[in-house]
Amino acid sequence: MFFSRGEMLVNFFNVQNMIFFDFFFYNFVKYCYANMINSQGTLMNIKTLPLLLLFSLNTLVASTVSTTLEKSTHKFCKNTLLSDDSQKEVDFCMETKTEYPKVSSTNKTLEKHLRQAIEKELKTQNSPKSHVLKEIKEGNVASAMGHESSLNIKVLSATDKTFTLEGAFYAYLGGAHGMGNTIFINYDSKTGKEIGLKDVFVPNYQKKLKEIVEQEYRIQNHITQSDSLKEKLDWFDNKFLLAKAIGFGEDGLHLAYNAYEIKAYAYGTTNIIVPYTVLKSLIKPNGYLSPLLKAQKLSEGKVQHSFSDALSNMNLSAERIAGSKVKLMLQVNKDPYNYRMKAKKGSISLSFPQLSNKSEILSKSSQNIDKLMLYPKGHKIYNLSQKKNIVSEYLLVEGEVAKWTDEKERKIELILKMPENIDSLKVHYRMTLRNGKQFFNTPYKGTQGQQGFENYDIEIQ
Incomplete structure (x- = not known):
């Protein structure tokens, strides 16, 4: 029940802006940090390089991480011609705000994989300017007036076995309102590779996990097992679904249902935290989640x-x-x-x-x-x-x-x-x-x- 980063970013923006947001916002954020790469394409000051747009850092398990908080604002403007019959020239502007700490860790393997992940993302993304102009001209932006976006990421947990990043995105590209979205990305601390639920839970976990999460969700929302999710909590359907965004926090399994996933936009993000003690029977012994369980x-x-x-x-x-x-x-x-x-x-x-x-x-x-x-x-x-x-x-x-x-x-x-x-x-x-x-x-x-x-x-x- 995981989205890849690309899929989550597409899901973040709805209707007419969906295609635009997928490549523009994600690539634009990378572009904003292009100044951290020199002409040879390598990272400068790699030991103190900011962990990509990290907003805050929770208390960590096992691995000590030190941070220095910094803030950044980037603005991109371009005069362009709209694609409609008006032939009107407009100024398109996008402002992106970020807060992030510079990160170092006593676990050098973990620190190494964090830096490698950052370097890979920064080196593989190009300037989004041409893509932005193309989308404006083709009418994929609801308005060419001022726009804004923000990206806050925090370390949800970090151990010698796994670490999880939580990303909170927001963008306003015109229309009635902006859109917010939460994603989780879970990693193997030793290899730097992304991991999923199948890597942390025992085989055939799916049915039992869904039952446990639904039970916890109903308790937390004060409804019985027989109550209708649609009638009591305004779900689109009465069928319970696991969230597409699932992360490994220190206090339990974090699930984030984003706008339009189970409810209308007005409800925002629906969050559930399921304690690991409740999930103990599903967690692989001595596996990725064992340090968090203890x-x-x-x-x-x-x-x-x-x-x-x-x-x-x-x-x-x-x-x-x-x-x-x-x-x-x-x-x-x-x-x-x-x-x-x-x-x-x-x-x-x-x-x-x-x-x-x-x-x-x-x-x-x-x-x-x-x-x-x-x-x-x-x-x-x-x-x-x-x-x-x-x-x-x-x-x-x-x-x-x-x-x-x-x-x-x-x-x-x-x-x-x-x-x-x-x-x-x-x-x-x-x-x-x-x-x-x-x-x-x-x-x-x-x-x-x-x-x-x-x-x-x-x-x-």
């Missing part, structure tokens, strides 16, 4: 947000504070899933499959939690699937709330000591709302824990 390494005194669920406003962060001591904070902000059931009670919990005793928790605190309990291995705890109390297999920390409201932020903070015999700490965490016998759990689908609830499953190294 939590990032902790460094001394540095907070590392291992996972953030924007929908439920739930966030888990970790901080190495001294030696083998780790500080964990599980926070639920305002307005979680409670829209659906108006829960009267709730709880947030953390479980540690490798820990057994209360003494391994050095300190604990909470905010807007009525009762914070520690259940060691061997203690009786409730199991949802068995609907009875069972004996716990490992340490559980649970914060109970007697009267749940959407207006309060809730937090559990723990300081624990990682045992010397383990290299990484596994953590299960979840939020559960209750109204009588009705339960609503976040995540909807994840790793089933010892209590029979679904959990987010991360690993802290």
Whole structure:
């Protein structure tokens, strides 16, 4: 379910401007950076060359990348004769704005392939001027008045195995409105080649992936599995489709449905983020996505947000504070899933499959939690699937709330000591709302824990 860059750029612009946009905007951007190539066709200052129009850089996994942000504006104008009967001469102008950082990486293989990709794109594209004039004269531009375009690209994720670029395009070439478009390009960090879903997921993944993404999409948009997409969310059709733009982010699989792909222009881009924990059964073991599936390494005194669920406003962060001591904070902000059931009670919990005793928790605190309990291995705890109390297999920390409201932020903070015999700490965490016998759990689908609830499953190294 991927578009090539050319196909995505064609899809970006609709109706009468589609053909024009495909070669003009893409080639024009390359032309704007032609000054970075000398007369021999090689890149100048290759070590500090800007990564093609990179707009911003998210926190990266495994590979350290440093950047210096720069801005650029280029304008191209030409007096030309329209192709209609008026024989009118007009001034056609296009202004392109970009923001990009100069990039360097501690992973020299990754840095090498980034530079090679840039050099290839810059050297293979020619000036678009003749193409632009041809399209104007043939009437493929809605207006010959002032036009503008922008291209922002950011590194969505980068590891020693893969990196993903997210491109946000916008162009106004006349008519009622401009058009915006999002694309993702996924690469092999070692070879510099583009990769797709078939490279990261197990064989025959297609049907299951579609089911999982649709399930997450319906949850995030507050509709049931039986609700009509067309009636409830104004899709063109009631049949669910995977987006054509799919990228590998740090927080999950990113899907971007662009204007006219599933909805009318007025809705803009529809975005979905599916956590890797939900996709765990489809991800190839030790494959491209394995570093993203695992939590990032902790460094001394540095907070590392291992996972953030924007929908439920739930966030888990970790901080190495001294030696083998780790500080964990599980926070639920305002307005979680409670829209659906108006829960009267709730709880947030953390479980540690490798820990057994209360003494391994050095300190604990909470905010807007009525009762914070520690259940060691061997203690009786409730199991949802068995609907009875069972004996716990490992340490559980649970914060109970007697009267749940959407207006309060809730937090559990723990300081624990990682045992010397383990290299990484596994953590299960979840939020559960209750109204009588009705339960609503976040995540909807994840790793089933010892209590029979679904959990987010991360690993802290």
